[in-house]
Amino acid sequence: MSPGEFFLQQFINGLAIGSIYALIALGYTMVYGIIQLINFAHGEIFMAGAYLGLAAILLIGSIGPIGAAAGAAPALSLVLTILTAAAGCALLGLAVERVAYRPLRQAPKLSVLITAIGVSFFLQNAVMLSFGAQDRYVPPLLPVLHARIGSVTVTLMQGIVLAVSLMLMMGLQGIVYGTALGRAMRATAQDPLAARLMGIPVNRIIAVTFAMGSALAGVGGVLFGLTYSTINFHDGYLTGLKAFTAAVLGGIGNIPGAMLGGLLLGFLEGFAAAYLSTQWKNVVAFTVLVLVLILRPRGLLGERVAERA
Amino acid sequence: MRRTASTRLLVASVAIALTMGAGCGKGQPVIKIGFAGPLTGDQAAQGTDMLHGAELAVDQAAAAGPIVPGLRVELAALDDARNPAMAVSVAKRLAADPNVVAVVGHLNSSCTKPASAIYHEAGVLHVNPVSSNPEISRQGFDNFFRICPTDDLQGPAAARFAMERLGARRIFVIDDLTTYGRGLANEFIKAARGRGAEILGHEGITQGEKDFTPLLIKVKMINPELIYFAGMFPEAALLLKQRFALQIPAHFLGGDGLFEPTLIDLAGAEAAEGAYVTTLGGDIRQAPAAGDFVRAFEAKYGHLGAYSSYSYEATRIVLEAIRRAGRKDRPAVLAAMQQMKSYSGILGTHTFDSKGDTTLRTIGIYTIKGGRFEFLEASG
Amino acid sequence: MRTAILVVLISLPFIDRNPYHVEVLTTAGLYALLALGLNLIVGFAGLLHLGYAAFFAIGAYTYALLNLRAGCPFWLGLPVSMATAGVAGVLLGLPAVRVRGDYLAIVTLGFGEIVRIVVTNLEPWTGGPNGLLGIAHPSIGSFRFGVDSRPYYWLILLLVEGTAWACARLRRSRIGLAWVALREDELAARCLGVDTTRLKLIALGLGGGIAGVAGCFFAAKQGTVTPDSFDFILSVMILAMVILGGLGSVRGAILGAAVLTIVPELLQGFSSYRMLLFGALMVVLMQARPQGLLGLAQIRRELRGRRAAA
Numbered sequence: 001m002s003p004g005e006f007f008l009q010q011f012i013n014g015l016a017i018g019s020i021y022a023l024i025a026l027g028y029t030m031v032y033g034i035i036q037l038i039n040f041a042h043g044e045i046f047m048a049g050a051y052l053g054l055a056a057i058l059l060i061g062s063i064g065p066i067g068a069a070a071g072a073a074p075a076l077s078l079v080l081t082i083l084t085a086a087a088g089c090a091l092l093g094l095a096v097e098r099v100a101y102r103p104l105r106q107a108p109k110l111s112v113l114i115t116a117i118g119v120s121f122f123l124q125n126a127v128m129l130s131f132g133a134q135d136r137y138v139p140p141l142l143p144v145l146h147a148r149i150g151s152v153t154v155t156l157m158q159g160i161v162l163a164v165s166l167m168l169m170m171g172l173q174g175i176v177y178g179t180a181l182g183r184a185m186r187a188t189a190q191d192p193l194a195a196r197l198m199g200i201p202v203n204r205i206i207a208v209t210f211a212m213g214s215a216l217a218g219v220g221g222v223l224f225g226l227t228y229s230t231i232n233f234h235d236g237y238l239t240g241l242k243a244f245t246a247a248v249l250g251g252i253g254n255i256p257g258a259m260l261g262g263l264l265l266g267f268l269e270g271f272a273a274a275y276l277s278t279q280w281k282n283v284v285a286f287t288v289l290v291l292v293l294i295l296r297p298r299g300l301l302g303e304r305v306a307e308r309a
Numbered sequence: 310m311r312r313t314a315s316t317r318l319l320v321a322s323v324a325i326a327l328t329m330g331a332g333c334g335k336g337q338p339v340i341k342i343g344f345a346g347p348l349t350g351d352q353a354a355q356g357t358d359m360l361h362g363a364e365l366a367v368d369q370a371a372a373a374g375p376i377v378p379g380l381r382v383e384l385a386a387l388d389d390a391r392n393p394a395m396a397v398s399v400a401k402r403l404a405a406d407p408n409v410v411a412v413v414g415h416l417n418s419s420c421t422k423p424a425s426a427i428y429h430e431a432g433v434l435h436v437n438p439v440s441s442n443p444e445i446s447r448q449g450f451d452n453f454f455r456i457c458p459t460d461d462l463q464g465p466a467a468a469r470f471a472m473e474r475l476g477a478r479r480i481f482v483i484d485d486l487t488t489y490g491r492g493l494a495n496e497f498i499k500a501a502r503g504r505g506a507e508i509l510g511h512e513g514i515t516q517g518e519k520d521f522t523p524l525l526i527k528v529k530m531i532n533p534e535l536i537y538f539a540g541m542f543p544e545a546a547l548l549l550k551q552r553f554a555l556q557i558p559a560h561f562l563g564g565d566g567l568f569e570p571t572l573i574d575l576a577g578a579e580a581a582e583g584a585y586v587t588t589l590g591g592d593i594r595q596a597p598a599a600g601d602f603v604r605a606f607e608a609k610y611g612h613l614g615a616y617s618s619y620s621y622e623a624t625r626i627v628l629e630a631i632r633r634a635g636r637k638d639r640p641a642v643l644a645a646m647q648q649m650k651s652y653s654g655i656l657g658t659h660t661f662d663s664k665g666d667t668t669l670r671t672i673g674i675y676t677i678k679g680g681r682f683e684f685l686e687a688s689g
Numbered sequence: 690m691r692t693a694i695l696v697v698l699i700s701l702p703f704i705d706r707n708p709y710h711v712e713v714l715t716t717a718g719l720y721a722l723l724a725l726g727l728n729l730i731v732g733f734a735g736l737l738h739l740g741y742a743a744f745f746a747i748g749a750y751t752y753a754l755l756n757l758r759a760g761c762p763f764w765l766g767l768p769v770s771m772a773t774a775g776v777a778g779v780l781l782g783l784p785a786v787r788v789r790g791d792y793l794a795i796v797t798l799g800f801g802e803i804v805r806i807v808v809t810n811l812e813p814w815t816g817g818p819n820g821l822l823g824i825a826h827p828s829i830g831s832f833r834f835g836v837d838s839r840p841y842y843w844l845i846l847l848l849v850e851g852t853a854w855a856c857a858r859l860r861r862s863r864i865g866l867a868w869v870a871l872r873e874d875e876l877a878a879r880c881l882g883v884d885t886t887r888l889k890l891i892a893l894g895l896g897g898g899i900a901g902v903a904g905c906f907f908a909a910k911q912g913t914v915t916p917d918s919f920d921f922i923l924s925v926m927i928l929a930m931v932i933l934g935g936l937g938s939v940r941g942a943i944l945g946a947a948v949l950t951i952v953p954e955l956l957q958g959f960s961s962y963r964m965l966l967f968g969a970l971m972v973v974l975m976q977a978r979p980q981g982l983l984g985l986a987q988i989r990r991e992l993r994g995r996r997a998a999a
Contacts, residue, residue, distance in 0.1 A: 001530050013522045038791060040925075100972050107979030110737070110936060114929045115975045121968025125349060129961060133354035134612065135543045137574050146554070151529075153555065228519040230546060230575045234351040238517045241921070248795045273523035279486060279513040281523075283806050286799035290784065293796050297788045349964040357961065386960050393911060393918055398712050398954070401838065405709035419820065419915045426912065430836040444822060486809055488915060491818040513810075513818075 001151045009152045010274045011267070016158035018266020019165035020227070023220035024243030025250070025258035026172060027213030033253035034189045034209045036109065040116040041096055043240015044123035045214045049089045049221025050231040051131055054138050056084035061139075074142045078160075078226075081141065085218040093214025096123075097207055105203075120236070128233040135232045138225040161223050168216060169259045175212075176255060185209055189253075242285075249289055251302025260300060264288075340380040340637045342367065342627055343403035343433075344620075345396065345414035345424065348388035351517055355541070356416055358614025359438060360386055362621035363413050365606055370628045377635060382628070385409055389420050396420035397427060404431035410634075410642045411436065411627040413620055418442030419488040425453055434643045436627050438619035441565075441589070442492050446664040452643055454665040456623055456656065457589045458672060460489075464496025466672035466688050467537065467562060467587045472504050475560050475585075477535035479507050481528050483548070485540030486513035493539035493564050501537075509533050514544060522551050529557045541566040542615075546575035553580035565589045568675065568682065569615040578680030585685075588673040590656045592684055593618045599655035622654045698846055702839045711838040713954050715910075718845035719903055721946035724930040725852045725939065726899030731928065732937035733860060734892035735872030736786075737794040740801020741927050743781075744774040744897040746808055746919035748904020753821045753914045754814065763827035763909045770905035771898040778897020779890050786889040789875075801924050809916040820915030827909050834909070841910050848906065849943065852899055856939045864891060933974060935981030944982050948974075 001009075024046050031039045060077050100119045104112045145156040176182040187195040188205045196202045224239065225231045242265060250261025265285060272284035292300060344363045347356035367384045376382050385403065389396040396415055403409045404427050411434035415421035421440035428435040429450040436454045437445070443459040471477045480501055484494035491513065498508055509531050514521055525548070528536060536552070536559050538545055545567045552561065553576075561584040568588040573581045593599050593613075602621060606613050629652060633645035651660040659667045675682040702711050727741045748770040755761035755769060785796045808815050815821065826834040827844070834840045859865050870878040871888050879885050908914045926949060934945025952970060956963040978984070 001526075006526060006530050009526050010523055013520070013526070017520045032791075036791070038794070100976075103976050104979055107975075108932075108936070108984075110731075110928075110932045111975045111979045111981070114932045115972050117925055117929060118968045118971025118975065121964050121971065123968075125962070125965035125968065128349070128353060129965060133357050134571060135354070135546070135575055155554065224519075228547060229550065229577070230519070230543060232351075232354075232517070232543065234517055235519070237351075238515070239519075245795070245799075248792070252791070269520075270523040274527050277512050278521075278524045279515075279806070279810050282515070283803050283810075286803050290796050290799045290803075293788050293792050294784045297792055299792075348961050353961070360960075387957050388960055388963055390964075391917070393913065393915055394716065394907070397911065398709075398716055399957075401712035402709040402954075402957070405707045419913070419917065422822065423911050423913050426836050442819075486818045487917075488819050491812075 005150050005152050006274070010270045012152070012154055012158060014267035014270035015263065016161050016227070016266070017270070018246075018263035019162045020220055020224050020262075021239075021243045021246045021265050022259045022262025023165050023168065023223070024217050024240065025247035025262045026169065026255065027217045028244050028247040029250075029252055029255060029258040030172075030209050030213040030216075032247070034185060034206055035101075037101065037112050037116065038244070039213075040113065040240075041100075041119040041123060042213070042217060043236035043243065044120050044127075045089050045092055045096070045236070046217040046221045046224070046240060046243070047231070047233065047236030048092055048123060048127060049085045049214075049218030050138075050225040050235060051127055051136075051221070051233075052085040052088040052218060053081050053222035053225050054136055054231060056081040057139060057141060078141045082164075082219055082222050085222045086215040087218075089218030089221070090211040090215040092123075093210040093217075094207055096214075097210040101210075102203065102206075124233055124236060131233065133233065135230045138229045138231055140229065141226060157223075157227050161227060164219065164223060165259070165262075168219065169255060172212070172216070173255050181205075181208065245285065245289055248299055249292055251299030254299070254301045257299055257301035264300075337381045338379065338637075339383045339408050340377055340410055340631065341383050341385045341406065341408040342624060342631075343406075343409045343412035343414065344384050344386040344624075345389050345399045345403065345412065345420075346416045346620075347391040348386070350390045350392075352391045352416065355614065355616055356388075356391070358612075358617045359416060359620040361606070361610045361614070362438075362617035362619065363624040365602075365609060365617075366621045366624035366628060369605070370625075376628060376632050377637065380637060382631070383408075384624075389415060389424075391417050391420060393419050393423055396424045400424035400427035404428060404433060408637070409433065410631060410637060410639050411646075413438060413623045413627055415440060416616070417488060418445060418492070421445055422448075425450055428452060432639050432643060434627065434630060434639070434646050436623040436646075438623040439589075439616050440489075442488060446666050450665070451647065454626070454646065454661055454667075456626065456659055456667045456669070457619055458670045459666060460493045460496045462670050463564060463587055463589065463672055464493055464498075465500035466674075467497050467564065468500035468504060468506070469688070470585070470587070470674050470686075471535050471537065471560070471562055472501065472506055475535060475562075477533075477560055478505070479509055479533045480535045480537055481509050481531060481533040481559070482511040483524070483536065483538045483540070484511075484513050485516050485544055487516065487540070489566065490540040490564075494537070497537055497539065514540070516541070516544060518544075519547055520551075521548050522555070525551050525555050525557060528552075528559070529555050533559050535560040535562060538563040538567070540564070542569045542572040543575065546572050546581075549576040549584055550580045553577075560585065562586070565615070570682070571612075573677060573680050573682075578677075581677045581680070584677045586675045586677070586682065588675060589619075590669065590671050591673045591687060592675070592682065593655065595684065596655060596657070598653070598657075602655045618655060622656050625654055626652050626659070695850065699843070702842060708838050711842050713951060715838050715842045715845055717947045717950035718842065718849050719907060719910075720927065720930060720950050721849045721943040722845065722852060722903040722906070723900055723927045724934065724942035724946040725849065725856055726896045726903070727927050728931045728934075728937065728939065728942040729856060729859070729899065730892050730896035731931055732942070733856075733865065733868045733872070734889060735868070736889060736892060737791065737797075738893075738896070739794045739798035739921075739924055739928065740804070741797075741896070741900060742919045742921070742923040743801045743804035744778055744900035745904045745907070745923070746804055746916070747777050747897075748774040748901030749908040749914045749919070750808060750815060750821070750904070751901065752905040753824045753908045756825050756908075757821060757823065763825065763905070766909070767902060767905050770901040772901070774901025774904065775894045775898030778893040778895075778900075782890050782893035786886055786893075798921070798924075801921060805916055805919050805921075808919070815916070818916060820913055822913050824908050824912050824914065826912060841906075845906060848902060852902075853939050853943065859895075860939070864888070868892065929971065933971075933978075933981055935984035938981065938983045941981055941983035948982070
C-alpha cells in the first residue's frame with residue numbers, strides 16, 4: 001500500500017463515517033435551531049432507530065411473501081427498513097417532545113437540558129431491558145460488494161451512506177427554505193411569540209421539527225447498524241456525542257453546517273488515527289473543535305444570532 | 310393540575326423505592342450472599358451474565374434443601390455500574406448488612422481493588438470470579454480468593470504461542486484502554502519482547518466505538534505478522550470484520566475477553582476464521598463436570614456468557630463454605646473457606662495459594678474454525 | 690435551624706451506626722462539594738460548564754502523584770490540589786471565555802474530554818487505564834484514616850460547610866454582585882466598566898479550586914484513582930445536581946447533590962431497572978420543580994424562555 005493509496009483509503013473511510021455523524025447532527029441542529037435546546041436524548045433516538053431497523057429486518061425476513069419479495073429485491077427491503085425506523089423514531093421523538101419537553105416550554109432552559117438527560121437515561125435503559133444488554137448482530141440487507149482500486153477498497157454500504165445523507169440534507173434544506181412549513185419553522189425559531197401572533201401553530205411546528213429530526217436519526221441508526229453490523233444499547237452515547245460535536249463544529253442551527261461538521265469530524269478522526277495514534281484522535285477532534293469555536297465562536301457556517309445572556 | 314399530577318407521581322415513585330429497599334428480609338430468616346457487578350451502563354451485558362451464574366448457583370442450592378438449617382439463602386445483587394466509587398459504596402452496603410456472610414463480585418479490576426479493602430475490613434469472605442489484574446491479590450488480604458488465572462499468566466502464554474507456534478516476530482498490539490485490556494497488553498508485550506519479538510506499535514481503542522478502520526489501514530501499511538488484541542469481544546468482532554474487509558493477512562490473537570460465541574455471530578464466521586484466542590481454563594462446554602451446568606443455564610437464560618461459569622463457580626464455592634460453617638457467622642464462613650483444602654467444580658479442581666489465587670492456572674488456546682471455537686492446546 | 694441541622698449531621702454517625710449509610714452520606718458530601726464549585730461557575734457567573742469533572746480529575750491526580758512520588762501528606766496535598774485545579778480552571782478559561790452561552794458549554798465539554806483522554810494516555814505518569822494505586826489515606830497525628838467512613842464523613846462535612854459558608858459570603862461580596870450583573874446582561878455589565886473577562890476567570894478559578902479539593906479528598910479516600918472515574922457523565926450529573934437544587938442557590942446545590950446521590954442508592958433494589966427509573970424520576974422532578982428545588986426567583990425570571998433580543 002503506497003502512501004497515496006493509504007491517504008485515499010483513509011479519505012474514503014472518513015467520508016463514510018462522517019456522513020453518519022452528519023445525519024445525526026442534522027437532528028441536533030434542527031432542534032437547537034428552533035428551541036435552543038441541546039437535546040441530549042437525540043443520541044438515544046438514533047440508537048433506538050438502529051434497533052427499530054434491526055426489528056424491521058427480522059420482521060421482513062420472517063413474513064413469508066414479503067420476505068421472499070425483499071430477498072429478491074434487496075433495495076426494497078432496505079427502503080422498507082429505513083422507512084420503518086424513520087417512522088418509529090419520528091413517533092418516539094414526538095412522544096419525547098410531548099411528554100418531557102413541552103410541559104417545560106416556559107421553564108428555565110437548563111431545566112430542559114437536565115430533563116433531556118433524564119430522557120436519555122430512560123431510553124437507553126428501556127432499550128437495554130427490552131432488547132438485552134448484549135451486542136446484537138444486524139444481518140446485511142445488501143450483498144457485500146467491494147470495488148477495489150489498487151489496494152484501496154470502497155464498499156457498497158459506504159456509497160449508500162454518503163448518497164442517502166447528501167440526499168436527506170438537500171431535501172431538508174429544500175423543506176426549510178422552500179416550503180410554507182419551513183417558513184413557519186424559521187419564524188418559530190426567530191421569535192415564537194411573534195410567530196404565534198401571526199397565526200403559526202408554534203407547538204405543532206416544534207413537534208414537527210422533533211419528528212423530522214428524529215426520523216433522520218432513525219435513518220442514521222439503520223445505516224449505522226448495516227455499516228458496522230453490530231449494535232448496542234449504549235451506541236447512542238458516544239456516537240451521539242460525536243454527532244453533537246459535528247453539529248457545533250459546523251455551526252449549530254445550520255443545515256449544511258451539520259453536514260460539513262460531520263464530514264470534517266470523520267476526516268479528523270480518521271487522519272488523526274492514521275498519522276498520529278488512535279488513542280489521541282479524540283483529543284485532536286476536540287482540540288480542533290475548541291480552536292474553531294475560539295476563532296469562529298458560532299461554528300464554521302454559523303450565523304450570528306440574537307445574543308442571549 | 311399538571312404540577313400536582315407529577316408531584317403525586319414523584320411521591321409515589323419515591324414511596325415505592327423506599328418500600329422496595331425496606332421490603333427485603335421479611336419472613337423466614339435469611340443468610341445472604343452479596344453479588345456486585347455492572348448491571349447498568351456499558352458493561353451491563355457482562356455483569357448480567359455474571360449475575361445469572363450466581364443466581365443459578367443459589368437457586369439450585371436452595372432447591373436441593375436448606376444449606377444452613379432454618380435459614381433461607383438469598384442473593385443480594387447490587388449494581389456498581391463499573392464505577393470504582395460506586396463499587397466502594399456497594400461494598401459498604403454489603404458489609405453493613407449483617408445477613409451478608411460472603412461476597413461474589415466485581416467484574417472490573419478497577420472496582421474489585423478498592424472494594425476488596427472494604428470486605429477485608431469487614432471480615433467478610435470475598436471470592437472474585439473474573440478480575441484478572443495481578444495487583445489485587447498482592448494486597449495480602451486473607452479473606453480474598455480468586456478463581457481465574459491472572460494476566461501475568463495469560464500474557465506470557467499468549468506470547469509463547471504467538472512466537473513458537475505461529476512464528477510471529479513482528480507484532481502489532483491493540484488494547485481497549487481499560488484496566489483489564491491495558492494490563493493484559495502490557496504483560497503480553499513484556500513477555501514477547503523477552504522472547505525477542507519486535508513490537509511495531511501499541512495503540513488503544515475506545516470501548517463502544519465502531520470504526521477501527523483508520524487504525525487497521527495503518528496496520529495494513531505496517532504489515533505485521535500478528536495482531537494481538539487485549540479487550541472484549543464486541544470490539545474484537547469489529548476488528549475482525551474490518552480486518553477481513555481490508556484483507557490484512559496478519560494473524561489475529563486475543564485474550565479471554567474474546568472467548569464468547571457471540572464474537573463469531575457478530576463478526577461473521579468468514580471474518581472470524583482462523584483467529585486465535587487464549588482462555589482462562591478450558592472450554593466450559595467440553596469440561597466433563599460442566600455438562601449439567603451448561604444445560605441448566607441455557608434452559609433458564611438461553612445465552613451462556615463467558616463469565617457466567619466463573620460467577621457460578623465462585624458462588625458454589627461460597628455456598629460450600631457456608632455449608633461447612635453451618636451458621637450465619639462471617640468469621641466461621643471465612644474460616645471454613647480458609648480451611649477448604651480444595652474444591653472440585655465445573656472448571657476443575659481449585660486449590661488456593663497464599664495470596665488466595667487459584668492454582669487452576671490452565672490457559673487454553675483456541676482457534677475459530679467453521680464458525681466455532683476449536684481447542685488447540687493448554688498450558689500451565 | 691442551621692445549627693440544629695449541623696448538630697444532627699455531626700452526630701449522625703453515632704445515631705445511625707450503619708456504615709453504608711455513612712458512606713452514602715460521605716459520597717453525597719463529596720458531590721455536594723463539587724456541586725457547590727460548579728454552582729459558582731454556572732449559578733453565580735452564568736457560565737454553562739460541561740467539563741467540570743476535569744478539575745476533579747486534576748485535583749485527584751495531583752494529590753495521587755505528589756503522595757506517591759514525593760510522599761506528600763494529605764493536608765499539604767489539599768491546598769496544592771486546590772491551587773493546581775484552580776490554575777487549570779483559569780488557564781483553560783483563558784481561551785474559553787471568548788465564547789458565549791451554549792458554545793462555552795461545548796468548549797468546556799471538549800476540555801473535559803481532552804483532560805480525561807490525556808490522563809488515560811500519559812501512562813508513565815498517570816498509570817494509564819490502570820490508574821494509580823496505593824495512595825495514602827489522610828492521618829491526624831497518630832490517627833490514620835482507614836476504610837472506616839466516619840472520619841471521611843466528618844471531614845467532608847467540614848469541607849462542605851466551609852465552602853458553603855464561603856460561597857454565601859462571596860455571593861454578597863462585590864464580586865458576587867458583579868457576577869449577578871455579568872449573568873444578567875454581559876453587554877450592560879461591560880458598558881458599566883465591569884471587567885467581565887476577569888470575573889469569568891475568577892469564577893472558573895475558584896470553581897476549579899473547589900473541584901481540586903474534592904479530587905484530593907476522593908483520591909485519599911479511595912486510595913486509587915483511575916481515569917474512568919472522571920467521565921463526561923460525571924460532569925453532567927454534577928450539573929444536574931446544581932440545576933435540580935436550584936441554580937445559584939448554595940443550599941440548593943447541597944440538596945441537589947444529596948437527592949441525586951441518595952435516590953440511585955434507594956433504587957438499588959431494582960437492579961437492572963435502576964437507571965430506567967432514575968431517568969424517569971429526573972424528568973418528573975424537573976417538571977414538578979422547573980426552577981429547581983430551592984430555585985431563586987430572580988434566576989427563574991432570567992432564564993425564562995428567551996428574552997427580547999438586545
